[in-house]
Structure formats: C-alpha cells, structure tokens
Amino acid sequence: METKLWRGPPFPGVKWAAMEFLERGTGPALLLVHGFPLDGGTWEAQVGPLSGRFRVIVPDLPGFGKSPPSPAAASLDDQARALLSLLDSLGVTTFAAAGHSMGGYIVFALHRIAPQRLSGIGLVSTRAKADSDDARKGREETAQRALREGPGFLADSMPARLAADGAPPELLDRLRSIMRRATPEGVAAASRAMASRPDATPQLGRIAIPTIVVAGRKDKIVPPSESETMAAAIPGAGLAWCERSGHMPMMEEPEVVTGALLKLR
Ligand code: MLT
Numbered sequence: 452m453e454t455k456l457w458r459g460p461p462f463p464g465v466k467w468a469a470m471e472f473l474e475r476g477t478g479p480a481l482l483l484v485h486g487f488p489l490d491g492g493t494w495e496a497q498v499g500p501l502s503g504r505f506r507v508i509v510p511d512l513p514g515f516g517k518s519p520p521s522p523a524a525a526s527l528d529d530q531a532r533a534l535l536s537l538l539d540s541l542g543v544t545t546f547a548a549a550g551h552s553m554g555g556y557i558v559f560a561l562h563r564i565a566p567q568r569l570s571g572i573g574l575v576s577t578r579a580k581a582d583s584d585d586a587r588k589g590r591e592e593t594a595q596r597a598l599r600e601g602p603g604f605l606a607d608s609m610p611a612r613l614a615a616d617g618a619p620p621e622l623l624d625r626l627r628s629i630m631r632r633a634t635p636e637g638v639a640a641a642s643r644a645m646a647s648r649p650d651a652t653p654q655l656g657r658i659a660i661p662t663i664v665v666a667g668r669k670d671k672i673v674p675p676s677e678s679e680t681m682a683a684a685i686p687g688a689g690l691a692w693c694e695r696s697g698h699m700p701m702m703e704e705p706e707v708v709t710g711a712l713l714k715l716r
Contacts, residue, residue: 452498454491454517457510459536462521462529470537471517472510476502479570479716480546482534483509484554486576487641488605488633489626490516493551496705501712505547510537512557514637516629521636527553527644531560535568547715549573551701552672553641559651562658571715572662575708576698578673579681581650590646594639602638606630615669615697622702655684662688665711667696667703689714 454471462468473491475498483494483501491509501507512530514520525533534557538546547570550558555577562569582590596604610626611618662685666678675692682690691711693700701708 452495454511457537457540459533459540462523462525462533465521465523465525465529468513468521468525468533468536469519470510470513470533472508472537473498474541475499475507476505478505480538480541480543481505481507481712481715482538482546482548483507484534484548484550484557485509485512485515486552486554487645488515488602488609488638489551489629490632492516492629493699494701497701497709497712500709504713506543508538508541508543508546510534512637512641514634514640516632518637520634521640524640525644527557527648528560528564530644531557531564534561535565544568545570547571547573549575549712549715550577551575552577552698553645556645556648556651559654560648562654563651566657569660571660572658573665573712573715574662574681575665576667576670576673576678576700578677579651579655579684580677581648582646587646590642594642597635597638597642601635602630602633605633605638612671613698615667615695615703618697618703622699625702626699652684655681656686658685658688661715663691663711663714664688665691665693665700665708667693667698667700669696670698672698
C-alpha cells in the first residue's frame, strides 16, 4: 500500500521528525498505531474494511517500517506529540485511536496529553501497567544488543512468542519480514521509551469516551486476565475476545478486530 512521508514540527528537543504513513478512506479519522518491533503493515487486513467508514491513518513509528529513526531519544509521550503534529498537518482535530501493544501505550499517552481530541479508543493486546524493574532491565539489554548487532535476533526469536501456538508458517514469515525492516536505533529508542513509560492504570477510570478492548485468548505476552481487569476499569468499555489469537489478533483473526474497531466513532 502506498505511503506518504510526513516531516513535522519537531519532537521536543529534536530538530525534525519524519514518519511514513498511509491514509485511506473518508469520514471520521481513525489512527492505527502499531506495536513493537513492528510497523503499520500489521494493520493491513483492517485498512480496507475500516476505510469504508473512516479516514484511516496508519503511521510507521520512527525507526520502523519505512520511517527513519528519530535523531534523538523520544519518549512515548514525544511520539504521541509527533502523531498529534502529523494529524494537525492533515487537518484532523478529533479522531479515534487504536493501538496494538506498544501502540496502546502510545494511545494512553495521547489520552494523557490531548484527551479532548480523542473520540474513541481501541486497545488491542495491550496493558495499562508500567514495566517491572526486571522488564526494564530486559528492555535495556534489548536496546544495547540491537545497537551492537542489529535487530535480527528479534526476528529470529519473537514471532513464535507473538503468535498463538500452531500459527500458520506464513504468519510467522510475515512477522519476521516486518521485524527485519526495523532499524537498530528504532528498536533501541522504542525499548527505552517503553521502559520509562508511566503506569496508565490511574487514567483508566477517567476515560470518558467509547472504548473497546480487544484481546487474544492465547496471548503469551499480555495475559487474558490483565485485559479483563483493564477493560473492567474503563467505564463502559467493551471487551472483544479473539479466541484463537495470541498477541497478534489483527493478523490472526482480522475480522474480529475489524468488527470491534467498526464500533468506534
Ligand atoms: C508489542 O507487541 O508492542 C510489545 O510486546 C510490547 C511490549 O514489549 O511491552
């Protein structure tokens, strides 16, 4: 799918930022934010059906997919601000936002920074809690290893953890090829940004817009019970289960995810 390059007003403290993004359809805007160490292509199956109702905007976050890495460290809040600038440049004031995993952390950042601009929220295979100390340590090891030897080790080890057991080989191949496009700088920056993200749990009760939580029953990264607890803490939130999915329901059970996101406005 054809993408465009946005060069934006800077992230705070950074000279410039640039992101490739895909835009399709007309109607209310819907931003789809990908997870780690992935890119906007993970939403491929949703773009067509959702663009019948929404103006769908799918960025590759800095250092992933076709987007160049950010020239300096960017927190998830900085990335949320960059996305707001991208949307400003498209004349989008209010929008629904759905985020997968790390993308969900960025949706929480959008909600912290500019709640008035959000009309609906989709939280796909993500969590509100911040990292434990052990998880932070692991992120730093990932960052240093990616900078030292490139992110190939993630493409070798992660796909089988992301997909449910018994996933078709084509899905694992697709995940591998997406991960191989990630840059060392992008992986390091995103790992460090995730490690320093705040706990979004206190925000949950303040989410006052339509929200749908989507979870894979076989997710090995975000346990189903955590999705259940998160959905219960958000007033009026829906919870859509993808019974056969691991951590990648948009690719494992695309029609369930599309159906859930069609409920946003
Ligand atoms: C993701 O899919 O974005 C990652 O699993 C998120 C994380 O490592 O916390």
